[in-house]
Amino acid sequence: MNGNKFSNQFRTCEATGLKVHLPAQKLFWVNAVSAVVFLLVGAIMAIMVALTRGFPSAHIITDSMFYQFLTAHGTNMLVFWIVFFEMAGLIFGATAILGSRFPAIKLAWFNWIIMIIGAIMVNYSIFWEGTDVMFTAYPPLAAKSPFFYLGIVLFAVGALIYCFQFLIALVIAKKEGWHEGSLPLFTFALVTAAIIAIFTLLMGAITFVPALLFSLKDWGLDLGINIDPAVFRLTFWGFGHSAQQINLAAMVGIWYLLGTLTVGAQPVNEKLSRWAFFLYIIAINLGSIHHLLVDPALKSTYKIFNTTYLMYAAVIGSLIHAVSIPAAIEVAQRKKGYTKGLFQWLRKAPWSDPGFSGLAISLVMFGFIGGVTGVVMSVEQLNILHHNNLRVPGHFHATVVAGTSLAFMVVAYKLIPLALQRKIVSEKMAKIQPYVFGIGILMVIVGMTFAGIMGVPRRSWDINSLGANIFSSGAYSMLVLVGIGGVVAFIGLLMFIVNAVLSVFFGKKIPSKIEIHNPPYETASAKAVTAES
């Protein structure tokens, strides 16, 4: 036991006994709340987009509005909601889980401020200036002003500093004696996510800084830069696809966490699970060429190398998790005495606990729909049938929405009491929310996938705008399914947002003891002294 000037900044969670660093808790709060705010913006965009696509002849919004809203939907959901939530997750994983402190609190606030300024800038550019370049922002198509690119760069810089701070926090935890031994699996998953994030954000800089410099000519500063569209696509997907691997690593970490929090699951073999995370780091970043399989400019040999060996190495990682997480749950359930037959452990699982039902829905939809369609799409020959039609959004709504976003939402039900000391306002609503959202998003996914198989393009305001009758009536009925599913998923999403916001601001406060928490282990310098003597 050794004293430390940070020792008086901790509280003890009564339910779990976790030591929570109070300045870190404030940072967690502000990042999580920002995430939910952008989720709400993205959700309103989502419902407008889904209804426009679902009922194309109704023309609920105008064409230019549709493309603006679609751009806003992509950036707010895929970037701002998910990354803000991940930043909150990094803070939680480095402090509360390890019983440690978060370093450089002022710098962390600075990061949050530039991230929020960046996010607001991007939204300003979309809604006020009418930028409609989509999430992908492929040149030569350009945003209406440099604010769009500047916003993304600022946001990425903030997130990048957070990642480094997270890694430093882990070093400090060891050095100051807050934590000893191997990292818990959840934090290990976050380390994976942070490493991939650093690579991703650097690729983002390579992509968006030239785009920003190029767009400065709108403000009268012509730097004579010309962006090659093929090179932009290559670096963009080094950023864009790897960004989804951050989500993947974070989400799998949350699955393990939820397994522990709901049924007390213990990873069956930590070695195997950790190897699987390691495969994510080494393989997937290089595997993002599957976005460019039907592009000119790249050699086929390069495309094949990237999409076979490298991508399947990462898929092997996912398949390991796909077995070890359900196995961990089964083992935990059988220990509780649910041993009858093959599936009693599953039947008697806590299905009314949103943490568990959300975990199950997220895992099944991510793996069986998202993962399978993703692997199929990344085959060179089959990609010709998929590229840029609605099947692609069908795939990533299964991975990013049904998988990642749902996992994030249900873990929020657990983290609000645990990390923010507030009771969930309506446990009842939380119980049914994963089911409502899951059913809605499943309809969206099925509709999109089958419409895509029938050739319907993505990002189109009206597929029958010239009355050309290109697509079959089956395609239109699939689009209706997208529209209806969109409404159901939107209701599910609002249930979460309302519940989470009310809980964070007005939920019953959970008392917590503020007590001195000294680093329980010897510091590195103390160890050195002991070793010398």
Next chain:
Amino acid sequence: MAIFTPKNWWKPLHRGEKIWVYVIIGWGIIMTVMMPLGHFWGQNVSQTTYKYKFNPEKGINEFETIFNNFINKYAEKELVDGKVVIVEGKPKLKTEGPSMIPIVDASIVPKSSDGYVHLFLAAQTYRFSPIFKLERGKEYKIHISSFDVQHGFSLQPLNINYQALPGYDFVITMKPRSDEKLKVFNIVCNEFCGSSGHHTMIGKMYVK
């Protein structure tokens, strides 16, 4: 537990886990081998790409020059009483549709030195030109590129999709099947290219 520090986690795999790991690694190897095999047995994306100079601000677009030569040479001309209509010293082209797209009958395009008929398809906001008339059972090399922003080439109802980038000429070998019954194919742009008309960007291709 995922939130606690593991004591001794470097333990050997259980037999079931081992079997699963072997199964997925084997599956990964099979998949890894299958894609190149398919590729070299002909199921592949055309490998030929030409890079052209493209700088719209300086008015440089090599593909456009090549394309214009192709159209001037081979596009169908409007005839009155068997004579070509001349407008401002140039032959007037026969066009179709509201965006006045020229028509090229591929049967009049001679074979190049490599033994193929080379056709040029340009994507621009918001149209594909020209409209090709292809013959069943004949093989063509179709050059796809863009004049301005990125576009998508989605051949419907076959649902065959390629990317069209400005400055890059993507050469695809295409052969309408000799038993093909469908006479009209649509080309839909499936890469967002501008809010005022991306959804109206639909081209055509005839097979006779």
